[in-house]
Amino acid sequence: MSTTDAGIKTITLTEDELDPYITHTATRRWLAGPGLPDDGGLLTFEALRTDGPRTVADSTGDPDLLAEDLRDLLVIGALLGGPADAETESVLLDGATGEVSTTYFFHDRPDLMDRRPLAPSLQALTEFVAATEEMAARRGRFASYEGRFGPKAVAAMSQQLLAVFEEGTGGEIPPFWRMAALIRPLALVAGPPADETLTLDLPDRLLDQEFGQGRVVRFEDVD
Structure with a gap:
């Protein structure tokens, strides 16, 4: 080593x-x-x-x-x-x-x-790992995402990560990296909660847009 x-x-x-x-x-x-x-x-x-x-x-x-x-x-x-x-x-x-x-x-x-x-190679594998870790930490080529949250930020980050994998594989992205590009950026959907009692602070109307208003059930605090 x-x-x-x-x-x-x-x-x-x-x-x-x-x-x-x-x-x-x-x-x-x-x-x-x-x-x-x-x-x-x-x-x-x-x-x-x-x-x-x-x-x-x-x-x-x-x-x-x-x-x-x-x-x-x-x-x-x-x-x-x-x-x-x-x-x-x-x-x-x-x-x-x-x-x-x-x-x-x-x-x-x-x-x-x-x-x-x-x-396709160890060099490509190392590059894929580095890009994914940069994405998770919002640094390097993904530093511009610091402080950005919501569906648009997720989509943009996912496309940027996919582009790295496409370049390194000639467009034939293995399933492992395709899933990484689609799933790992989802951490950007929710920003840090303004209310310390919340675990996540989802953007307004996010659930309605993703699942349909009729499929979202809301409960009063007393419940």
Whole structure:
């Protein structure tokens, strides 16, 4: 592991650690140079930091049942989600092409495992993570959204985040990032509550506009 001038910890590998698992030139260069973020809210690369590159075949009980295109892929991390940011799908790297995908591990039934695209390269993956974190913190390319709330701000932020993903994938955005661009900006719908007793301060008529006035039920405070 190394630390950048900005104090950000990254995971890098030596040439000896890259061999013989990773032959893709750009991927080798990225892992030996900029590396991968050590910590984040979307993904963890703890598996790569602690164990180094290891194949899917080495991580399952019966590799003979694995699909051929899964066996030599490298387990480098996991997606985070659910309670307490628990690990969900494992993040896989193709050492020959540099493509990144995900899979659910079924250790008892590896024949049921398949993979889903996540990013065309580690560089693109790092860029997607950075853009999503900038969006959540309203900094960097999303700094102009500081203090802006409501449906218009959500729509604009969602489109801007989608544009980052489209550029990095040639328009073929994997479902994980498409959902991130549609769901994560929703935090901008509600601004900080003017009344400290409120959890959210929704814009006027937001619920009526989204669901229809006849489907919104209001209760008196006494109820």
